Amino acid sequence: MALSMIDLTTLEGKDTPGKVRQLCFKAQHLHDQTSDLPKVAAVCVYPSMVGIAKKALGDSGIKVASVSTAFPSGQAPFSVKKDDTLFALENGADEIDMVISRGRFLAGDYQFVFDEIAAIKELCTSARLKVIFETGELDSLDQVRKISDLAIAAGADFIKTSTGKIQPAATFPVVLTMLGAIKDHFDKTGQMIGMKPAGGISSAKLALQHLLLVKEVLGEAWLTNEWYRFGASSLANDLLLQYQKQLTGKYQSAAYFSID
Amino acid sequence: MMSNTTWNLDPSLESTALVQIKPQYELFIDGKWQAPLSKTYFDSINPADETHLAKIAWANQADVDLAVRAARTAYTNVWSQLSGAERGKYLFRIARLMQEKARELAVLETLDGGKPIREARDVDVPLACNHFFYYAGWADKLLEAFPGQNPVALGVAGQITPWNFPLLMLAWKIAPALACGNTVVLKPAETTSLTALKFAEICQEAGLPPGVVNIVTGYGDTGAALVAHPDLDKIAFTGSTAVGKQIQKACIGTTKKLTLELGGKSANIILEDAPIDQAVEGVINAIFFNQGHVCCAGSRLFVQESIATQVLEKLKFRLQSIYVGNPLDKNTDIGAINSKKQLETIERYIQLGLEEGAEIYQPTCELPSAGYYCKPTLFTDVAQSARIAQEEIFGPVLTIQTFRTIEEVVQKANNTPYGLAAGIWTDKGARIFGVSQQLQAGVVWANTYNKFDPASPFGGYKESGFGREGGLHGLRAYLKFPN
Numbered sequence: 001m002a003l004s005m006i007d008l009t010t011l012e013g014k015d016t017p018g019k020v021r022q023l024c025f026k027a028q029h030l031h032d033q034t035s036d037l038p039k040v041a042a043v044c045v046y047p048s049m050v051g052i053a054k055k056a057l058g059d060s061g062i063k064v065a066s067v068s069t070a071f072p073s074g075q076a077p078f079s080v081k082k083d084d085t086l087f088a089l090e091n092g093a094d095e096i097d098m099v100i101s102r103g104r105f106l107a108g109d110y111q112f113v114f115d116e117i118a119a120i121k122e123l124c125t126s127a128r129l130k131v132i133f134e135t136g137e138l139d140s141l142d143q144v145r146k147i148s149d150l151a152i153a154a155g156a157d158f159i160k161t162s163t164g165k166i167q168p169a170a171t172f173p174v175v176l177t178m179l180g181a182i183k184d185h186f187d188k189t190g191q192m193i194g195m196k197p198a199g200g201i202s203s204a205k206l207a208l209q210h211l212l213l214v215k216e217v218l219g220e221a222w223l224t225n226e227w228y229r230f231g232a233s234s235l236a237n238d239l240l241l242q243y244q245k246q247l248t249g250k251y252q253s254a255a256y257f258s259i260d
Numbered sequence: 261m262m263s264n265t266t267w268n269l270d271p272s273l274e275s276t277a278l279v280q281i282k283p284q285y286e287l288f289i290d291g292k293w294q295a296p297l298s299k300t301y302f303d304s305i306n307p308a309d310e311t312h313l314a315k316i317a318w319a320n321q322a323d324v325d326l327a328v329r330a331a332r333t334a335y336t337n338v339w340s341q342l343s344g345a346e347r348g349k350y351l352f353r354i355a356r357l358m359q360e361k362a363r364e365l366a367v368l369e370t371l372d373g374g375k376p377i378r379e380a381r382d383v384d385v386p387l388a389c390n391h392f393f394y395y396a397g398w399a400d401k402l403l404e405a406f407p408g409q410n411p412v413a414l415g416v417a418g419q420i421t422p423w424n425f426p427l428l429m430l431a432w433k434i435a436p437a438l439a440c441g442n443t444v445v446l447k448p449a450e451t452t453s454l455t456a457l458k459f460a461e462i463c464q465e466a467g468l469p470p471g472v473v474n475i476v477t478g479y480g481d482t483g484a485a486l487v488a489h490p491d492l493d494k495i496a497f498t499g500s501t502a503v504g505k506q507i508q509k510a511c512i513g514t515t516k517k518l519t520l521e522l523g524g525k526s527a528n529i530i531l532e533d534a535p536i537d538q539a540v541e542g543v544i545n546a547i548f549f550n551q552g553h554v555c556c557a558g559s560r561l562f563v564q565e566s567i568a569t570q571v572l573e574k575l576k577f578r579l580q581s582i583y584v585g586n587p588l589d590k591n592t593d594i595g596a597i598n599s600k601k602q603l604e605t606i607e608r609y610i611q612l613g614l615e616e617g618a619e620i621y622q623p624t625c626e627l628p629s630a631g632y633y634c635k636p637t638l639f640t641d642v643a644q645s646a647r648i649a650q651e652e653i654f655g656p657v658l659t660i661q662t663f664r665t666i667e668e669v670v671q672k673a674n675n676t677p678y679g680l681a682a683g684i685w686t687d688k689g690a691r692i693f694g695v696s697q698q699l700q701a702g703v704v705w706a707n708t709y710n711k712f713d714p715a716s717p718f719g720g721y722k723e724s725g726f727g728r729e730g731g732l733h734g735l736r737a738y739l740k741f742p743n
Contacts, residue, residue, distance in 0.1 A: 001267075180537045187573070215267060216581040223267060 002207045002239050003030065004038035005225045007065055007196070009233045010045060010260070011072075011164065020049045022260050024056035031240045031257060034247070040236065041225035042095060046071070047084055050091035065095035065130070069120060072134070072163035074099040078116060085123050096120065097130040097231075099163060102137045105147060113147070114154045121155035130158035130196055130229075135174045136166040144174055148181035158194035164231065169199025175210065179217040186218070195222070198231025204242040207235055269583070272590040274377045279367045281454065284315040287323055287477065288460035290330035291470025297322040302479070304453060307374035308587050308596040308631045316453050319476040321485040324445070327474040328489050331416045331443040334471025339443050340413060344400030351396030351438060353466040358389045361462065365455055369427055370587045372454040374596030374632070375550050377588050387712055388431035391730075394714035395435035398735060402440065405732055411739040413441030414517060415493035418486045420507075421456070422499045423449035423598050424553040424654075429498050430456050432718075432729045434473060440738035442494065445474045447486055449499075451599045453477045484510070492516055494738065498555070501652070501678075501723050519727025519737045521555065521719055523652040524680030526701065527673035528558030528709065531666070532566045534685035538707065540574045543658070546683055546709035548582065548636050551594055552656040553602075555724075556681035558709055560649060561660045562669045568662045572640065579623040579636050586628065594656060597632040606634050606655030613639045613648040618659070644672055652678070666691070670698045679721030683709045702728075 008027050010019060020043075027040045042063035045053050053064045066088035070076035076084075085096055098120050104112045121129050131151040135144050151159055159178055162169035175197050182193045195214065201207055207230060214222050222228050237257045244252050284301065286293040298320035304313045319327070339347070358365065365388075366380040375384070402411045417437045421429040426448055437444050448456035460475045476482060480503070487495055487510045497507050498521040511518050528546050530539045546558025563571045587595030597603040614620060618639040627633040634656055642649050642659040649659045663669040673682060682701040684692055696704040702720045705711060712718070717733035719725060727737045 211267075212269075220267060 001223065002204065002211065002230065003236060004041060005229050006040040006236055007042045007044040007198075007229045007231050008040045008236060009043075009164070009198075009231055011067060015046060015049055017049070017052045019260070020045055020052050021056045024053055024062075026258060026260055027057065027062050028060050030236060033256075034240070034244065041229055044097060044231065047088040047091070047093070050088050050093045054092040063094040064092060065097055066091075066093035067097045067099070067132075067163075069098040069116075071097070071099050071132075072165045074101050075103070078119070081116070081120070082123065085120055089123065089127060093127055095128045095130060096124050097132055097160060099132045099134060100147065100151070102134055105143075106137075106139070110150060114150055117151055117154035117156060128157040128194075129155065130160045130194070131156040132160045132163055132198075134163055134166055135161050135171075136168050141173060141177045144177045145181055148178050149185075152181065152185050152193055156193065158196050158229070160196040160198055160231065162199035162231075164199040167200070170197030170201055170210075172209070172213065175213060176217065179213060183218055192221070192227055194227045194229065196229040196231055201230055201232050202234045202238060204235075204239045207239065269591045271586065273586070274367055274370070274588045274590060276367055276371065276588070278364045279371065281314050281368070281371075285317060285453070285457050285477065287317045287319055287327070288457065288473075288475040289323070289327045290334075290474070291464065291468070294326070296320070297326070302450065304372060304451070306371050306631075307451075307598055308371075309628070310630050313372060314454065316457075316477050319447075319478040319482045319485075324476055324482065324485040324489060327445045327476045328416060328418070328486075328491050330471035331445050331474050332491055334469055335413075335416055335443040338469045339438075339472050340441055342441075344402060344441075347438060347441060348396045348399035350466060350468050351392050351399060351435065354462060354468070355389050355392035355396060357462045357466055358385070358392060358459075361458075362386070362389065365427060365458060367588070368458055369452075369455050370595070373423060373426060373452045374587050374598050376592040376595040378590055378592065379550060384425055384428045387714070388428045391428075391431035391435045391714045395439035395734075398436075399439040402735065402739070405735055406739070406741065409741045410743050411440070411735075412742055414738055414740055415442060416491065417442045417444045417494040417496060417738065418489065418492045419444055419446040419496045420483045420486065420499065421446065421448050422555075423452040424550060424555070426452035427455040427459065430459060432498070432734075433496050436729070436734045437494075437496075437738045438472065440735055442738050443472045445476060445486060445492075447476050447478065447483050450477070450479045487511070490514075494518070496727075496737065497521070504725060517737070517740070519719075519729070520725035521727070521729060522680075522723065522725040523654075523678060524555050524557070524720065524724050525560055525650065525652050525676050525678045526556050526558050526681040526683070527560045527562055527669075527699070528683040529562045529669055529673060529685065529695065530564060530567070530571060531684070531686040531691060532564040533687045533691075534567075534707075535687060536567065536571060536574065539685040540571060540578055542683065542685060542707070542709050543575060544578055544582070547658040548594055548656050549710050551597055551634070553598060553654055554710065556703060556710070557654075558681070558683050559653060559658060560673070561658055562663050562672060563660065564669075565662045565664055572660065575638060576621055576623075579621070579638070582623065582625070582636055584625050584627060584633060584635060594636060597634050597655065600632055602654065603632040603634060606653060606657060609648055609651070609653045609655070609657060610637055613642075613646070613657070613659075616643070616646045616648060618642045618646060618648065644675060650676065666695060670695060674698075674700045677723040680724035681705070
């Protein structure tokens, strides 16, 4: 289940078409030595790599997610953010992972942050919008709750903890606070919002704890990749390693799993 | 691979291999295991599955007399002759040995009493160890603790502990008593004697002089014999208010110093500005911690009317993800009710609640077929005059009432013969101070509940008892100040 919820991610300045194509192959062939494995939910890349990823994934059913709006800092004029998003969409992105303007949010300019999210949402006619808070820069859980409510109201389909560039990232208190916002929104409106913790979830054990949190706070309806994703680059291999251990009773060497 | 299917936790059972339970336990008197003069034994059973654990000696008056004499001799000849620093060394040694055996003590506590292993492991045992460490540090600093007051040990203390936190309550009683220079005769509750007996083994291992700690096991008659013994200087009791009253009567006209830590019907108050998710989690902890077998349990919930519906919905949802079952399972939140008798009491109160017209809510969870279990239970539409809102149930049963103003809730919270603890949930510091000063309770927790620390005194107002245990105040209960 956890494997099918992964957004397999590469977000580095040194990403090349070759690297992205490799990642896309891995996304479809996690470990062909093991039968009946699911595919990951999506591949998450920079806008410049969307076209390449889209082609490499073909009709595999794996989504292409693109970070956007001047990821990771979000420090660019709105016109740039808009173009960034449109470029990704035109190249076929199925999902947009935008970042909020943390500076404006911390300065109390909530209207600006709201409008920005709503404007990007308008561009995403068929794509689903994930909104990244970068909670490691938001100071307190009160702020996390505030931005969660604000992003949901502005039209976020998913709320996401972090870019993966800042620590701390998806800590349990932060995730619990965001899940609480999703739960309250659902109780009030009946509308489901997705959750994506990202950054630092690299072991199967951690992933399991996160899934339990979702099950107990939101319920089992959220335990599908339609409503829950892990943003992770190295989680998949640990899941494979643990899965192999379950099957064979033995831990395999990490050398038996491809790194990307 | 699944999606949208029911996903349950596999059991994760703590191993019992570490624990050695003898088939039969004698009395621990004068540093030795002595067969009871009464020649009688009683059975200790595991409330989680009703299996037999051990046969335990049932002390009579003659046995109690032997134990008190041993304690008196040890006090006169050995313990009162030692310096505070020497006493401290023994206490530190006991604390370290308890830490070394923490896992064994935790499993034993769970087997004998039914509490979840998670609580025994993370709360009971570490806190018990910490109490010994804490009071070990005071042993040679009594003059500094009470400057110019000439603190002197009382002599021999008779101590009676309850079944809800057997080892922890033992630590609350024995650690300060020994630190202050007293010797003790302790009677654990009849359903949970095993950790006290394991503690006796630890005393032997620590080389504690014989007679400084004596453990006499048995039922209420053993406790009554202890309380009535003429050669005691101090009685310390934790348990029900009814028994506490009997003990107080028995001590009238004697020179015995007395501390009582009794029952409670503590109010947990949520104001409308409280962080609701945290408050709900706090309510769960306040009433369902240790199956509700907590004297200071937040068993009366008061919610401000403007948020009552929301809080109630969240509580009900939260109840659904509580795991009730095998206490040895590390996933378990609510374990077994301590005894059949207590389960019957709780069930009687639940029946009474229904007869009184309150609305009941229990989650849909399956209970194990053997053993004593009770679902977590909420009662709404409860009147202040209802018996379920007035009497201590000592189980996982919460009564919920609403209020409009702070003045009203303070009145209702104080409208009880008890006064042990209270909780308040609000975002405003001023309200915390305002309300807590008006509450008649020995402990008021703000935005938390059931938090304990050896440095913090604990005890009640009104019929919840008198005297304080823990902290600097806890020393006073085991000292006299002759000038």
